[in-house]
Amino acid sequence: MDRFAAHDADRSPPPEPGLPHEELNEPQARAASHAAGPLLIFAGAGSGKTRVIVYRIANLIVTHRVPPYRILAVTFTNKAATEMKRRLEGLIGADIVKDLWVGTFHAVCARLLRRHHEAAGLDKNFIIYDDDDQRAVMNRVLKELNLDDRRYPPRQVLSRIHAEKQEGRGPAEFERKGYFDDAIARCFEAYERHLKAASAVDFDDLLLSVLRIAEDPTSFAGEDLRGRFRHVLVDEFQDVNQVQYRLVRAFCKSHDNLCVVGDDDQSIYRWRGADVRIVRGFRRDFPHATVVKLEQNYRSIGHVVRGALGVIRHASDREPKELWTANQDGTPIDVVAADSEHDEAAWVVEGVRELIAQGVSPNEIAVFYRIHAQSRVLEEVLREARIPYQIIGGTRFFERAEVKNLLSYLRVIANPKSDVDLNRIINVPARKIGQSTVDKLIQAADLLGVSLFEAIDPILEGRVPPSAMPGGQLPPLAPAAKRSLLGFRDLILGLMTEAKSASPSALAEEVLARSGYAKALEQEDSVESEARLQNLRELVQSLVDYEQEAIAAGDEATLAGYLERVSLVSDVDALADVPKVAMMTIHAAKGLEFHAVFLTGMEEDLFPFRSQDPNRKGDIEEERRLAYVAITRARERLWITHAARRAIFGQTRYGLPSRFLADLPPASVRPIATPASMMAQRRVEGGFGGGGGYAASGLRFGGQERSWEGRERRPGAQAQGEERFAGARFSREGEPARGAMGRSMDVPDRAPGERYVEREAVDPGAEGGEGLALRRGMRVYHERFGPGVVESVDPGADPIATVKFSGWGKKRIKVAFLRAGP
DNA sequence: CCTAGCCATGCTGAT
DNA sequence: CATGGCTAGG
Numbered sequence: 001m002d003r004f005a006a007h008d009a010d011r012s013p014p015p016e017p018g019l020p021h022e023e024l025n026e027p028q029a030r031a032a033s034h035a036a037g038p039l040l041i042f043a044g045a046g047s048g049k050t051r052v053i054v055y056r057i058a059n060l061i062v063t064h065r066v067p068p069y070r071i072l073a074v075t076f077t078n079k080a081a082t083e084m085k086r087r088l089e090g091l092i093g094a095d096i097v098k099d100l101w102v103g104t105f106h107a108v109c110a111r112l113l114r115r116h117h118e119a120a121g122l123d124k125n126f127i128i129y130d131d132d133d134q135r136a137v138m139n140r141v142l143k144e145l146n147l148d149d150r151r152y153p154p155r156q157v158l159s160r161i162h163a164e165k166q167e168g169r170g171p172a173e174f175e176r177k178g179y180f181d182d183a184i185a186r187c188f189e190a191y192e193r194h195l196k197a198a199s200a201v202d203f204d205d206l207l208l209s210v211l212r213i214a215e216d217p218t219s220f221a222g223e224d225l226r227g228r229f230r231h232v233l234v235d236e237f238q239d240v241n242q243v244q245y246r247l248v249r250a251f252c253k254s255h256d257n258l259c260v261v262g263d264d265d266q267s268i269y270r271w272r273g274a275d276v277r278i279v280r281g282f283r284r285d286f287p288h289a290t291v292v293k294l295e296q297n298y299r300s301i302g303h304v305v306r307g308a309l310g311v312i313r314h315a316s317d318r319e320p321k322e323l324w325t326a327n328q329d330g331t332p333i334d335v336v337a338a339d340s341e342h343d344e345a346a347w348v349v350e351g352v353r354e355l356i357a358q359g360v361s362p363n364e365i366a367v368f369y370r371i372h373a374q375s376r377v378l379e380e381v382l383r384e385a386r387i388p389y390q391i392i393g394g395t396r397f398f399e400r401a402e403v404k405n406l407l408s409y410l411r412v413i414a415n416p417k418s419d420v421d422l423n424r425i426i427n428v429p430a431r432k433i434g435q436s437t438v439d440k441l442i443q444a445a446d447l448l449g450v451s452l453f454e455a456i457d458p459i460l461e462g463r464v465p466p467s468a469m470p471g472g473q474l475p476p477l478a479p480a481a482k483r484s485l486l487g488f489r490d491l492i493l494g495l496m497t498e499a500k501s502a503s504p505s506a507l508a509e510e511v512l513a514r515s516g517y518a519k520a521l522e523q524e525d526s527v528e529s530e531a532r533l534q535n536l537r538e539l540v541q542s543l544v545d546y547e548q549e550a551i552a553a554g555d556e557a558t559l560a561g562y563l564e565r566v567s568l569v570s571d572v573d574a575l576a577d578v579p580k581v582a583m584m585t586i587h588a589a590k591g592l593e594f595h596a597v598f599l600t601g602m603e604e605d606l607f608p609f610r611s612q613d614p615n616r617k618g619d620i621e622e623e624r625r626l627a628y629v630a631i632t633r634a635r636e637r638l639w640i641t642h643a644a645r646r647a648i649f650g651q652t653r654y655g656l657p658s659r660f661l662a663d664l665p666p667a668s669v670r671p672i673a674t675p676a677s678m679m680a681q682r683r684v685e686g687g688f689g690g691g692g693g694y695a696a697s698g699l700r701f702g703g704q705e706r707s708w709e710g711r712e713r714r715p716g717a718q719a720q721g722e723e724r725f726a727g728a729r730f731s732r733e734g735e736p737a738r739g740a741m742g743r744s745m746d747v748p749d750r751a752p753g754e755r756y757v758e759r760e761a762v763d764p765g766a767e768g769g770e771g772l773a774l775r776r777g778m779r780v781y782h783e784r785f786g787p788g789v790v791e792s793v794d795p796g797a798d799p800i801a802t803v804k805f806s807g808w809g810k811k812r813i814k815v816a817f818l819r820a821g822p
Numbered sequence: 823c824c825t826a827g828c829c830a831t832g833c834t835g836a837t
Numbered sequence: 838c839a840t841g842g843c844t845a846g847g
Contacts, residue, residue, distance in 0.1 A: 371834050434823045587835050650838050
């Protein structure tokens with residue numbers, strides 16, 4: 001029995017007779033046994049969709065006798081693919097599973113493209129260019145076209161091209177909208193030309209090339225692609241883009257055995273071309289589709305499920321569905337007010353330490369953040385506390401310079417046309433081939449219309465036609481430069497010969513030895529160079545691992561195969577099954593689950609994220625879905641933290657608690673303030689002229705239990721800690737019941753930081769002051785609008801403050817209605 | 823030709 | 838804050 005099932009044994013769905021090994025509930029079983037035709041599965045978070053897909057595939061093979069190599073299952077990450085295969089092996093055996101097509105769109109397309117490389121005009125050993133490589137190509141393109149890279153920043157040009165390709169358009173279909181686009185169009189054309197010349201593809205091409213073949217009605221390759229699969233399953237369907245959808249439809253051309261599984265509430269990749277309309281329009285495209293909804297959550301405790309629902313309920317335009325759970329309520333969600341990001345990190349570490357002390361395995365604990373930049377502080381504190389952790393993403397192993405260098409050597413050996421790679425290593429280690437020499441080489445290559453590598457011989461022999469040079473001869477190379485270039489050429493040629501017989505790992509060793517790279521690093525003898533050597537050894541080891549895996553799977557271990565794999569690894573793929581706390585962005589957390597989750601940085605402008613660049617408009621709806629994804633990762637415990645101030649991007653920001661916090665049902669939340677946060681609060685309080693400010697503000701100690709509408713009624717089983725704060729509730733005299741005011745009914749009844757208020761400030765009998773001494777920047781709290789920051793104050797007998805509220809914007813409020821906020 | 827150090831500039835999310 | 842591009846000096 002697998003880990004998932006073992007862990008959740010106490011809350012597994014009821015057994016279904018006739019379905020061995022796995023137990024499925026009614027809708028799950030319906031989806032799993034659906035034999036043919038289109039099938040749309042709306043799978044809520046934690047509703048056991050992986051289980052359904054796995055069982056469905058097993059069913060197709062065992063019951064319906066579909067040959068495994070006729071089944072394609074597309075997953076979102078390689079890790080998910082591996083996990084799926086692992087679970088299938090338990091059901092139908094490894095022998096059958098190895099013939100299945102299971103993988104990400106990119107991995108599947110890379111494999112198909114290897115087979116049909118000719119139809120795409122590529123060498124068999126084509127190379128996949130990553131972002132860095134793409135930028136290098138674009139830099140060269142801009143230079144070639146004499147375009148100012150300040151006016152046309154490579155990244156922006158690329159992102160424009162990327163957007164086009166994601167919609168399935170090439171340079172020919174590019175629509176010019178103004179004169180700026182003229183240049184973009186030329187860049188697009190030149191960029192494509194360079195990639196093709198290098199026999200390289202970018203991530204978009206991987207899909208696009210296969211799509212073009214698959215949609216070509218005339219070619220043999222296209223026929224093969226359209227007839228290859230009899231059943232296609234796509235997981236995380238809410239995050240597919242147009243190209244991927246067209247691809248899937250092409251694969252299903254001769255039948256419509258298409259099973260898609262998704263949850264529009266978890267669509268978080270719109271920014272990279274994912275189109276929720278595809279999942280929402282599926283029934284229009286396939287009117288006879290069977291639709292199954294999985295709405296029972298088996299993963300999380302009741303408080304977590306209700307917290308997630310509170311957030312997603314306010315999403316506009318979602319497929320009607322109601323997630324529910326039979327699980328126990330468990331512990332409420334802790335919403336923690338911290339003073340700073342350091343304070344926040346300290347709280348997280350303390351919580352992690354406690355969990356581990358209680359016997360929770362570190363790999364069942366995760367720390368989430370909105371952006372990678374938040375990880376550093378958390379990492380430092382964890383390291384200090386000697387808690388083992390692993391960071392997913394950020395600066396990755398394969399992005400380190402020395403690793404990329406060795407990979408570039410290997411890529412040049414596999415595909416000498418790859419100019420980006422050649423350029424990268426031509427002077428690594430330093431071998432006296434400087435920029436001027438490389439520039440001449442590039443010129444020669446451009447003139448001859450060949451790759452950099454192919455231009456070496458002509459330039460050494462002076463065979464570059466002078467007539468082609470505008471304004472004279474190509475400046476001659478210095479003898480020293482010639483010698484160096486010759487040495488480099490021979491090095492590569494020698495390694496190419498070696499590659500014919502040696503294994504990939506042996507070849508890598510050979511590269512390190514013959515190039516002198518290892519020696520150069522050894523001689524440097526610094527802490528950094530030692531670390532680099534270590535990384536290179538690790539890379540060689542990963543080649544060895546690859547070879548062993550290939551042998552075990554009965555495949556041939558090829559250099560191209562390895563290079564393809566490293567190009568397509570995703571961040572989460574690196575998530576190892578080791579006892580370490582996992583740290584990652586919420587995007588990376590999609591599809592994962594943990595016993596305990598710390599969701600950090602829950603502040604306005606950070607989450608929901610808002611770019612400082614006013615041209616880039618954020619998408620609040622997507623941020624909301626992201627929050628939903630984050631919350632639903634937790635099985636038993638969830639802490640959500642926010643900090644009053646945070647140093648990020650080189651400056652200190654004073655943030656408001658995220659608007660999403662206000663959407664958590666109060667009954668499922670336990671507000672907590674860190675000691676440092678309470679201290680800071682005390683300082684703010686001082687500015688209010690003492691504890692009497694509350695009485696003066698018209699707020700009254702309420703102590704009265706407020707009621708909620710519908711399902712959100714306070715559960716009978718109160719969690720401990722709830723009592724501690726039970727008396728600390730405020731209500732303003734004469735204020736209408738909040739339940740009548742739409743979303744404000746879910747505003748937490750206690751603002752973060754209120755614990756201090758309870759202990760120190762609430763004294764109904766205290767004398768009133770002369771109103772609040774508000775200053776700009778001060779944090780206040782309003783009964784209806786929640787926490788806010790004072791922008792300005794109009795003094796007078798009845799002073800009015802302009803206050804910015806998270807989620808509400810600026811409001812002019814009588815000071816009398818404000819009190820000290822979080 | 824190489825290297826160190828300076829300045830500037832961007833800075834979400836990722837296969 | 839971190840990376841990268843550029844300049845000046847070796």
